[in-house]
Amino acid sequence: MIHLFSAAILRIAGLGAWAPAGFVVIYVVATIFFIPGAVLSVAAGALFGFWRGVALVMVGAILGSAAAFGLARRFAHKHIAHWLEKDPRVAAVTRAMSGQGVRGVTLLRMSPVIPYNILNYILGLTRLSFRDYLLGSVGMIPGTLLYTYSGKVVGDVALATTGASAPKGPGYYALLAVGLVATIAMTVMITRSARASLSDIER
Numbered sequence: 001m002i003h004l005f006s007a008a009i010l011r012i013a014g015l016g017a018w019a020p021a022g023f024v025v026i027y028v029v030a031t032i033f034f035i036p037g038a039v040l041s042v043a044a045g046a047l048f049g050f051w052r053g054v055a056l057v058m059v060g061a062i063l064g065s066a067a068a069f070g071l072a073r074r075f076a077h078k079h080i081a082h083w084l085e086k087d088p089r090v091a092a093v094t095r096a097m098s099g100q101g102v103r104g105v106t107l108l109r110m111s112p113v114i115p116y117n118i119l120n121y122i123l124g125l126t127r128l129s130f131r132d133y134l135l136g137s138v139g140m141i142p143g144t145l146l147y148t149y150s151g152k153v154v155g156d157v158a159l160a161t162t163g164a165s166a167p168k169g170p171g172y173y174a175l176l177a178v179g180l181v182a183t184i185a186m187t188v189m190i191t192r193s194a195r196a197s198l199s200d201i202e203r
Contacts, residue, residue, distance in 0.1 A: 032064065037147075040057065041151065042147050
């Protein structure tokens with residue numbers, strides 16, 4: 001399945017003005033079928049650059065997570081509940097979400113303990129309101145920044161090695177490396193803080 005989506009992403013690069021819309025559609029479908037969002041976020045950075053990639057990833061991630069939440073709550077509640085009930089993380093999320101609303105969703109989004117795709121369905125099984133669920137999407141921003149920036153670095157280096165872009169000096173790539181390290185450090189600090197906050201909530 002991942003190989004199919006990888007091929008689809010490569011084709012998107014040749015869609016011209018339709019490429020952003022095509023990417024968002026693929027992100028939504030990938031979210032529903034548990035394709036790792038990190039892979040798509042890296043691809044966004046390589047294909048569209050940093051800021052444009054971040055915007056497209058956030059749109060795709062929000063729409064995809066909304067679709068998965070709706071599927072879990074409206075159409076496949078019993079099936080998904082039976083599938084997830086064996087996972088101890090489901091009970092942990094239920095405890096963490098008790099009375100937390102937006103704060104709980106935001107912290108869970110920041111924590112890497114539960115993958116984005118699985119969390120969408122788990123939260124669909126709770127009594128969380130759809131409004132709070134969407135507002136908690138801000139918790140996806142740190143991870144989105146990290147993976148999209150990583151993709152931009154990979155894309156720039158790949159273009160330079162093929163000669164498809166103008167040569168850039170060592171200073172440019174040093175700046176990219178510093179930015180990547182800073183982004184990783186920021187993401188690690190945020191996720192650690194979120195994990196600690198979730199532990200306090202569960203006590």
